[in-house]
Every structure is written in C-alpha cells, then in structure tokens.
Amino acid sequence: MERRKLLNAFLATASLPAALTLTNAATAHASTLEAAGTTTKALERLRTTLDRIASDHMTPHCNPTDLTSRALAAWRDATALTRTRHDNIARVAQAHAAGLLAGFHTDAGNSYEAAAWFRHAFRASPDTDTSAWVRACATWAPLYRGDHERSIACAESAAGLASRRTPTGAFAYDQLARARAAAGDHAGARTALxxxxxxxxxTRDEADAPPSLIHYTHRQHATYAADTCARIGDxxxxxxxxxxxxxxxxxxxxxxxxxxxxxxxxxxxxRTDEAASYARACLQSVSPxxxxxxxxxxxxxxxTLFRDTADTAxxxxxxxxxxxxxxAA
Structure with a gap:
C-alpha cells in the first residue's frame, strides 16, 4: 500500500509539466475550435447574404446602388475570411462577390470598374466551376458592345472549364450560344443551346431553385434561349x-x-417596321x-440591324x- 502511495506521488510530480502541456494544448485547441466555429458562422451568414443579393437583383424594383453597396461589403467580409480560413469555401464567396460587383458595374456601363472586379473574381476562383461561372459572366459586356470575338472567347473559355452536367455548364453554354448567334454562327449557336x-x-432539382445570379435556373435559361433563337431566326x-x-x-x-x-x-x-415601333414603345415603357x-x-x-434592313420613318x-x-426621359 505504501509503495502504491509513493508511486502515485511520484507519477503526479513527474507528470506535472506534461499535464500542464496537455492542459495548454486543450485550451488552445478549444480556442481554435471556437474561432473556427465563429468563422464558419460568419461564412454561413456571408453565403446567405450573397444569395440574397443575387436573388434581389432578379426582383421587380431592385436598387442597383444598394445592390452594389451590399456586394462590396460582402466582398470585404469574404476577403477577411480568406485570411483566417485556409479552405476554398471563403474564396468561392470572395469570387462570387467580385463577380456580382463586376456584373453590376457592367449593367451601369462602368467598363473600367467591371474589368477590375472581373480580375479580382478570376484571381479568387479556387475551382473550375467558379472559374467557369466568372468567365460566363464576363461574356455580357462584350456581347452587348457588339464585340463578337471577345464574347465568343469568354464563353468558350467558360464552356471549356464547366462540367456539362451542372447548372454552371448550362450557363456557360447558353452564353456561348448567344455569342455565336450574335456573330452569325447559327449552327454553332444551336449546338451550344x-x-x-x-x-x-x-440537374433539374438544382435548376428549379429560385432565380439567382449565382445559381443558374430554368428561368434564366428561358431568357437566354429566347434571345439565341430570335437571333438565328427560330x-x-x-x-x-x-x-x-x-x-x-x-x-x-x-x-x-x-x-x-x-x-x-x-x-x-x-416585319421590320413593326419591330422598330414595338422596340421603341418597349424602351419608352422602362422607367428611367x-x-x-x-x-x-x-x-x-x-x-442598327433594323435600319440596315429597311430605311423607314x-x-x-x-x-x-x-x-x-x-x-431619355
């Protein structure tokens, strides 16, 4: 019995530094877990925020200035999280925020700012799906400027990265179809469509989700498919x-x-004359x-297309x- 007491006393004394080390390690680990939990919650909030911004853009009375301000705040939050989290999830959020900002600046005609934000989005993209999404978004500006070569190059790059079995793949090929149709490549447009x-x-389940600039849906496909088919005469x-x-x-x-x-x-x-009158009435109906x-x-x-076809009033x-x-007022 005495021997056991002595042995226990010796072990208690001998293991004190080790016990302290283990206690410190456990405390540090708990702090790490707490910090990880905090950043995980912050990341979840950030992703919810980005989804809401992307969805709000699709609503009837979205405010472009407000959306841009919210997306900029989200990008800053995502950038901060990439410094504390060493995984791809925060970088995807960062790329999405930058891509949204690029898209909003494209809408507003701020080509310099849009290009800068697309560069941020490209650099942040940690995987091929996100990279494909960014490149598909980048087709919009050259497409509406009439830069067919550039829009096709962006769309082909997106399509080359994206899986053909994902909503992002659908998005990329829809942009490729539109770019080819605008350039007069009707066969190529039909193939991409x-x-x-x-x-x-x-990917029907995912594509039936509510419309969003980030998560591609059937509703967006309908808009782009209509555009492609009209351009090629279908x-x-x-x-x-x-x-x-x-x-x-x-x-x-x-x-x-x-x-x-x-x-x-x-x-x-x-019916070009009717087309011109209809287009003007449509433009006049859009609030400033x-x-x-x-x-x-x-x-x-x-x-330009209508005027080149028929020179009428x-x-x-x-x-x-x-x-x-x-x-115009």
Whole structure:
C-alpha cells in the first residue's frame, strides 16, 4: 500500500509539466475550435447574404446602388475570411462577390470598374466551376458592345472549364450560344443551346431553385434561349421561350430585354417596321431608374440591324431614340 502511495506521488510530480502541456494544448485547441466555429458562422451568414443579393437583383424594383453597396461589403467580409480560413469555401464567396460587383458595374456601363472586379473574381476562383461561372459572366459586356470575338472567347473559355452536367455548364453554354448567334454562327449557336438544355435536364432539382445570379435556373435559361433563337431566326421557338419568361419574370431589365427579343422576332419574320415601333414603345415603357447599358446596348444593336434592313420613318426614329436612350426621359 505504501509503495502504491509513493508511486502515485511520484507519477503526479513527474507528470506535472506534461499535464500542464496537455492542459495548454486543450485550451488552445478549444480556442481554435471556437474561432473556427465563429468563422464558419460568419461564412454561413456571408453565403446567405450573397444569395440574397443575387436573388434581389432578379426582383421587380431592385436598387442597383444598394445592390452594389451590399456586394462590396460582402466582398470585404469574404476577403477577411480568406485570411483566417485556409479552405476554398471563403474564396468561392470572395469570387462570387467580385463577380456580382463586376456584373453590376457592367449593367451601369462602368467598363473600367467591371474589368477590375472581373480580375479580382478570376484571381479568387479556387475551382473550375467558379472559374467557369466568372468567365460566363464576363461574356455580357462584350456581347452587348457588339464585340463578337471577345464574347465568343469568354464563353468558350467558360464552356471549356464547366462540367456539362451542372447548372454552371448550362450557363456557360447558353452564353456561348448567344455569342455565336450574335456573330452569325447559327449552327454553332444551336449546338451550344442543345448542350445547355441537356445540362439543365440532368440537374433539374438544382435548376428549379429560385432565380439567382449565382445559381443558374430554368428561368434564366428561358431568357437566354429566347434571345439565341430570335437571333438565328427560330422565331416560333423564341416566342415559346418568351411565354415562359413572361409568366415568371419580374425583373424590370429582364422584362425589357424579353420585349426587345420579341421585336427581333418581328424583324426576322419580315416585319421590320413593326419591330422598330414595338422596340421603341418597349424602351419608352422602362422607367428611367431601370435604364442601363445592357438595355441601351441591345436597343442600339437592334436599331442598327433594323435600319440596315429597311430605311423607314420607324427605323430612323428608333435609331435616333436609341442613340440618346440612357438620358431619355
């Protein structure tokens, strides 16, 4: 018994430094877990914020200035999290925030700022799906500027990275279809559009989610498919897609773009005078706060197309109106 007491006393004394070390390690580990839990909660809040911003952009009365301010705050939060978390989740959030900012600046016609934010998004992208999403977003500006070579290059890069069995793959191939259609490559546009549709069929559950700039859905596909089909002259198919768009679309910009797609359908059907009148009426119906460079670019593209086809009073009026559209009352 005495021997056991002595042994226990010796072990207690001998193991004191080790016990202190273990206690310190346990405390440090607990602090690490607490910090990790804090950053995980912060990341969850950030992802929720980004999803809300991306969804709010699709609502009827979104405020572009407010969205840009919120996206900038989200990007700062994401950047801070990348310094404390060494995984890809925070970097994906950072890339999404930068991509949203690039898109908002594209809408506003701030090409320099948009390009800078796209560079941030490219650098932050930690995986091929996020990189594909960023590159697909980057097709918008050159497409509406009429820079076909650049828009096709961006879209092909996105399509090359994206899996054909994901919503991002559908997004990338939809942008490729639009870019090819705008450049006059009708066969290539149809091929890309078919690939986009197949991608959404294989990911139906995800694609049926609420519309968002980050998570590609059937509603966005309908908008882009209508645009592609109108550009290549498949007007009956385009109008079928437009029916789906109008039954679900509430965003002012997207509804205006759908109306301009309808105008192109009139033109492709040989009713250019009617197309010009319809397009002008559509532009006039958009409230000034929702007029942006995307709508203006599309309007000017159509005005040039219609004017080159038929030199009439209606096409000249559309051309003159579109030339000063952003400032029009």
């Amino acid at each position: 078919g690939t986009a549709e197949n991608a959404l069929v294989t 007007t009956d198919i385009a109008r079928a897609w437009l029916g789906a768009v109008r039954s679900t679309e509430h965003n002012a910009m997207n509804r205006a773009l759908a109306d301009l797609t309808e105008a192109e359908c009139f033109h492709r059907d040989g 706060e929702h007029r942006n460079d995307v709508i203006t670019g599309r309007a000017r593209e159509l005005a 209606s096409t000249r009026e559309l051309r003159d109106y579109a030339a000063t559209y952003s400032a």
